[in-house]
Amino acid sequence: MNASLESLPERVRALVGQGVDAIDTPALVVDLDAANRNLQRMAEFAERHNVRLRPHAKMHKSAAFAHMQLQAGAVGLCTQTVAEAEALAAGGANDLFISNQVVAPAKLHRVAALAHLLKGRGGRLAIAVDCEGGIERLAQAMRLTNAAIDVFVEVDIGQGRCGVAPGAAVVDLVRTLAARAPSLRYAGLHAYQGGAQHLRSVAERRAAIDRGAEQLRATRALLDAAELAPPLITGAGTGTFAHEAASGLWGEIQPGSFLFMDADYARNQRDPAQPPFEHALFVKSQVISVAAGHAVCDAGHKSHAIDSGGPTVHPLPGQPPLATRNGGDEATILTPLESGGELPALPALGDTVWLIPGHCDPTVNLHNQLIAVRGGLQDGRVEAVVPVLARGVW
Amino acid sequence: MNASLESLPERVRALVGQGVDAIDTPALVVDLDAANRNLQRMAEFAERHNVRLRPHAKMHKSAAFAHMQLQAGAVGLCTQTVAEAEALAAGGANDLFISNQVVAPAKLHRVAALAHLLKGRGGRLAIAVDCEGGIERLAQAMRLTNAAIDVFVEVDIGQGRCGVAPGAAVVDLVRTLAARAPSLRYAGLHAYQGGAQHLRSVAERRAAIDRGAEQLRATRALLDAAELAPPLITGAGTGTFAHEAASGLWGEIQPGSFLFMDADYARNQRDPAQPPFEHALFVKSQVISVAAGHAVCDAGHKSHAIDSGGPTVHPLPGQPPLATRNGGDEATILTPLESGGELPALPALGDTVWLIPGHCDPTVNLHNQLIAVRGGLQDGRVEAVVPVLARGVW
Numbered sequence: 151m152n153a154s155l156e157s158l159p160e161r162v163r164a165l166v167g168q169g170v171d172a173i174d175t176p177a178l179v180v181d182l183d184a185a186n187r188n189l190q191r192m193a194e195f196a197e198r199h200n201v202r203l204r205p206h207a208k209m210h211k212s213a214a215f216a217h218m219q220l221q222a223g224a225v226g227l228c229t230q231t232v233a234e235a236e237a238l239a240a241g242g243a244n245d246l247f248i249s250n251q252v253v254a255p256a257k258l259h260r261v262a263a264l265a266h267l268l269k270g271r272g273g274r275l276a277i278a279v280d281c282e283g284g285i286e287r288l289a290q291a292m293r294l295t296n297a298a299i300d301v302f303v304e305v306d307i308g309q310g311r312c313g314v315a316p317g318a319a320v321v322d323l324v325r326t327l328a329a330r331a332p333s334l335r336y337a338g339l340h341a342y343q344g345g346a347q348h349l350r351s352v353a354e355r356r357a358a359i360d361r362g363a364e365q366l367r368a369t370r371a372l373l374d375a376a377e378l379a380p381p382l383i384t385g386a387g388t389g390t391f392a393h394e395a396a397s398g399l400w401g402e403i404q405p406g407s408f409l410f411m412d413a414d415y416a417r418n419q420r421d422p423a424q425p426p427f428e429h430a431l432f433v434k435s436q437v438i439s440v441a442a443g444h445a446v447c448d449a450g451h452k453s454h455a456i457d458s459g460g461p462t463v464h465p466l467p468g469q470p471p472l473a474t475r476n477g478g479d480e481a482t483i484l485t486p487l488e489s490g491g492e493l494p495a496l497p498a499l500g501d502t503v504w505l506i507p508g509h510c511d512p513t514v515n516l517h518n519q520l521i522a523v524r525g526g527l528q529d530g531r532v533e534a535v536v537p538v539l540a541r542g543v544w
Numbered sequence: 545m546n547a548s549l550e551s552l553p554e555r556v557r558a559l560v561g562q563g564v565d566a567i568d569t570p571a572l573v574v575d576l577d578a579a580n581r582n583l584q585r586m587a588e589f590a591e592r593h594n595v596r597l598r599p600h601a602k603m604h605k606s607a608a609f610a611h612m613q614l615q616a617g618a619v620g621l622c623t624q625t626v627a628e629a630e631a632l633a634a635g636g637a638n639d640l641f642i643s644n645q646v647v648a649p650a651k652l653h654r655v656a657a658l659a660h661l662l663k664g665r666g667g668r669l670a671i672a673v674d675c676e677g678g679i680e681r682l683a684q685a686m687r688l689t690n691a692a693i694d695v696f697v698e699v700d701i702g703q704g705r706c707g708v709a710p711g712a713a714v715v716d717l718v719r720t721l722a723a724r725a726p727s728l729r730y731a732g733l734h735a736y737q738g739g740a741q742h743l744r745s746v747a748e749r750r751a752a753i754d755r756g757a758e759q760l761r762a763t764r765a766l767l768d769a770a771e772l773a774p775p776l777i778t779g780a781g782t783g784t785f786a787h788e789a790a791s792g793l794w795g796e797i798q799p800g801s802f803l804f805m806d807a808d809y810a811r812n813q814r815d816p817a818q819p820p821f822e823h824a825l826f827v828k829s830q831v832i833s834v835a836a837g838h839a840v841c842d843a844g845h846k847s848h849a850i851d852s853g854g855p856t857v858h859p860l861p862g863q864p865p866l867a868t869r870n871g872g873d874e875a876t877i878l879t880p881l882e883s884g885g886e887l888p889a890l891p892a893l894g895d896t897v898w899l900i901p902g903h904c905d906p907t908v909n910l911h912n913q914l915i916a917v918r919g920g921l922q923d924g925r926v927e928a929v930v931p932v933l934a935r936g937v938w
Binding site for chain 2: 151208230233236237281310315344437439440442444446451452453455456457476477483500534536
């Protein structure tokens, strides 16, 4: 094969100071005013309910938004991969939790090196484990450094993905972990019920977290009896964090999506126990074709993830209400949603259409840049072009 | 916001010459032997049926695979965006067709510049249009160059996305286009029935293409009568190309997925009119957690697109047959598919699991590198680390 490793220079989709009109399409745009309001509401919630806020950075994948959250009172950030943690550390974050299992020796050496780096800067690295083999592999990799790593035992409270089953198995695993001190420091339990976040009714979400909390409470009682009380229980997402916070079990919450909010979370019934959040993440697109009953814009599922459903259209004043249909990698098909009254049924060739992605996290992952605007989607200006440093699977 | 445009250095997931075992996970791996066999079969088909082969590069997004196809007899490549065309041109390709509508002035200036560049190198650029506004905008942008651009009128033969309706409207549009000569050169019709590619039975796919061909034949008769006969009709994909080739209408076919083949195309009933294609694209992943009834590997929908369904598992000898369930951005959940006989029900912690992505094109878009291996997934070696130059929406 004739292949080189060279890449092309990154194309800047907008310049700082330009109006929103000048942003090339398709582009991922963050409404900074809305994101800031979301963040302030979440920070106030955490303070009022006396829980630590450790937002999940797998959502925004950017050091700039990590710092915005730290400045608002977050104690640190979660990441889901080693690479995300490395990227945030390169971007200046010092207190990171890899809320996932890592078992490859090559990756665990990176974990150990990162623990060393963060310790040297006065910060710390934490990671999850869910089996003896994971503890053994991690301990092996940590032998080359004198830095310690905080370790949370992941407990499966209903998601059915990673995590040890609640009950006696947790006690056994914590005992194995505690025996690895001081290089592995038992930091507590990680318990995230991902399957509960998008249950549509408040009652369903609360019931799912209540079931998980019951298992977790019984597990904590076993740990207390074994004199292995967890220093901290961490978990929770944007759909349920008020219930974890109210349980008296979780001392730290990990929501991610609240900052940008997506169309799928907007489909959840509003929980009065949680503050309201606004859409702050949009794909700016342009109409490239108009037919008799539909129009086509230039943003497809290469611009917005569709794992949690397609995007919705965010109409600006004067624009017709539109439904969306999957048009492939590079296009979304727009059809009239309802009678628009005196509005035209469809946008015209060249018009701007703002899409609200179905799911923030994988949408951000599709883009190299977030265009951060201040002053709204109509009259705003570009305040920053934010690199998505932790993008990809590297 | 405190944000810089700097990016992190790319992490290489494998080195040329290393064994397949050494490839870090998750990684996108191409079996070069299988890809080569697919390409040879397609090239032979095109030659035997006397159609030009212009593979769609939105599938692999790489200059290296573009050159592999050109060396096998392809007349050029299709792209779906200006950026993809720019990337392939930067990688040395000289004959490109942007099979999509482009209407933003900023992008059309790039189109004009690219037409100029390719002309200067002895190549050519083509693009699609589907309305008078599109022709007007393109002509405007071409005023700054003396290079001509080939223009295909896109006809909607059933996909319901872009394209002018078959019949008299095509004649009107071709007339408008022909009046813009010589800077806009009427090159023919672009007619792609994307909706037909994944109809499961051969009969359904053939019927869908037959319906489109009927409309196209009538449209061509109108054009012939108006002395606007199309120099070429181009279109077709991996699911149906034999029918377009047999119709006597299409002189050029644009399949993309045949080179790598995905799980969704494998769900199509095999068409005896087409050569067989093998899976050549895989995600290498690793088991990071094992529970009572399932295991979890480290490749989620950030590693493989799920717009056309989840991945399937490609078991190597000795591995249990497994079903997959969506485990989120960074994980896939593996469950026993059936009794594995004497095999274990689940893989063990640390085991390698090879996934076959549901859909090639957006899967490749998630990755910065394709790891090209020779000699198979068990004993093969890395022959090249191929940059996905045309990745993203830049």
